[in-house]
Amino acid sequence: MTTVSQTPHGVTSRNEFAELHGVQTLTFAKALTLAMADAMAADPSVVVFGEDVGTLGGVFRVTDGLTRTFGEDRCFDTPLAESGIVGMATGMAMNGMRPVVEMQFDSFAYPAFEQITSHVAKMGNRTRGRVRLPLVIRVPYAGGIGGVEHHCDSSEAYYVHTPGLTVLTPSTVADAYTMLRDAIASPDPVVFLEPKKLYFAKDTVDLDALRARHTAAAPSTIGRAVIARDGTDATLIAYGPSVAPALAAAATAEAEGRSLQVIDVRSLVPFDDTTVCAAVRRTGRAVVVAEAPGFASMASEIAARIQERCFHSLAAPVLRVTGFDIPYPAPNLEKYHLPGVDRILDAVDELQWEDA
């Protein structure tokens, strides 16, 4: 990797991101920034745009420094119109670019819904693969941050229900980097859901090793779940913002003498049936944990898939611990809504450990 980036106009500037090397303690947000910066340095067709992503660096600072490093042609502010942002990205992707666009908040992506469902998701199929759209729609999503209305929706069900979209959601700092690089490299459109409450979570990662995956063309994380914690008695299946409470529940359960496995789905579409089903077949019990309202949700899909495929291995029905079927609540009430350790462990207790 070079430390000098080149803008389309031939202006060179210092690449502050390429100067970061080796073992680093990074926030989740900074890992995302580095993923975009490294992708932009490696491929001049990668461009970043959205609302307030330029000079400000985004309301969560995820694009901080990209305009400074790569210039206004590579990272720029747009008019405040989400359908316009996604529609323009569609055209740019049709014409050789790899746009990475930011929706400022989950609910503010809804004006772009027609572009996403009617064109972004369908273009490849409509054209029999002749026009692929390698674009990434980054969506800060989910709650737990005390946000006001329209700032905390778990909107994944809309996207996972739309054939043609790849839907990813990392839960670790390392995955934030790796999965966003994989999303940008994907030939297909990706809705990249970033749990807001993790933006400022920190972890220590080996940046050189993370980068090496992409220069060595390591297997993509797309379509691959990971086992976040191993265990033998029951499997907790979570993604995005719900992985942390699932891991906390497993730690508490261990102290109480019960070994819980935690799977981080991380790739909602394509879904990794193989990893999830193999895990559940070993433990024989499963609880799906997700923040979104449970009715007709990703959690429901996971539960249904497990019961269709692992029925004879199950010692108990698959349970779901989800948000209530309500509009996302006001800040002082969200603690009642979000799946927490107690609610997860209560569900585990109901997994028919003994016949009644």
Place this chain on the structure above:
Amino acid sequence: MTEHPERSAQAGGRGTTFLLPSVDVVQLITADGAAAPAGDHKADYPMPNLETLLAGYEQLVIGRRVNDQAGALVRQGRLAVYPSSHGQEACEVAAAMCLQPRDWLFPTYRDMVAVLARGVDPLEAFASLRGDWHSGYDPHEHNVATQSTPLATQLLHAVGVAHAAKLRGEDTVALAICGDGATSEGDFHEALNFAAVFHVPVVFLVQNNQYAISTPLVHQSVAPSLAHKAIGYGMAGERVDGNDLAALLAVLGQAAERARNGGGPALVEAHTYRMQSHTNADDATRYRSDGEVAQWVLRDPLVRLEKYLSDAGALGAADKDRIAAAAETLAKTLRDGLNATTTPDPQDLFRFVYSTPTPQLDEQGRSLAAELAATPTGATS
């Protein structure tokens, strides 16, 4: 951010009136086929040369034949639907003719004639209307985007294509078509605003055919004209007789070249008329009078150009025979191709959703294959 020429012009005291359309709708050939008297046209729109007009006339005749043939094929049950551009062929032909091969066309569902005029294979283009696939041609082959069904959405794609080209230093122009109804959509507003803010080479062509299915223009907008909307975005607007191929070529040609040379986007409103119903599923007699339709018959784009070219001595009997034969050849290609039985591969349902089918789609494809293998040939469940 680079300074916009328009804004520089304002700073120079020129004001913004030059962004407004002409008082008179631009017309170069009257409905009677005579050279139109000079209007107040703010810019000089020269009459295209006879060679260009003859080439355009040939495309008009072919386009009319395609519209008529497709209508017949719908009635025979060979096409699922056909939104005809009968009466609007001059807009269709001009949109294609004002572009260079490297440029992009963004058509709607009604713009089949423009798609064919760009050179797209007719049977590939009609595959969608036959019902074999949602789009049958390769957009990259002739830089023709898929025909958009959702209104105004494609205008933003044109902005993106143009912006990508601009970032690479290419002088590509994108021409995006929509109808009068689409100007009410949010994406119309967003596309024009984005195009102006990013100062990209896009020509927006509004075919104002007076109706959005049944809803007349007065229920869409009370703006002085649709072209007047341009000034709100800081781009130039113009109104043109949409049944006058010469005027369309002049106005669209100038807008395209201005955009190509860094002058930014433009909005062109073409006044035309949808002579037939919205589609075969519609009944236009429910919402418009015979008298109104009869008025527009007198303004037919083919009749006036034929008269003008004949009077100029540029269209002889041999030309007419040659053009009629070309149109008939295409009509026969459509009849033969669309009467032939096709058998779309059901496995195609799963092949193109992603670059590599997901394991779930592979599984569903195998399931369908097994289901079909177990079904006696010709039987339907």
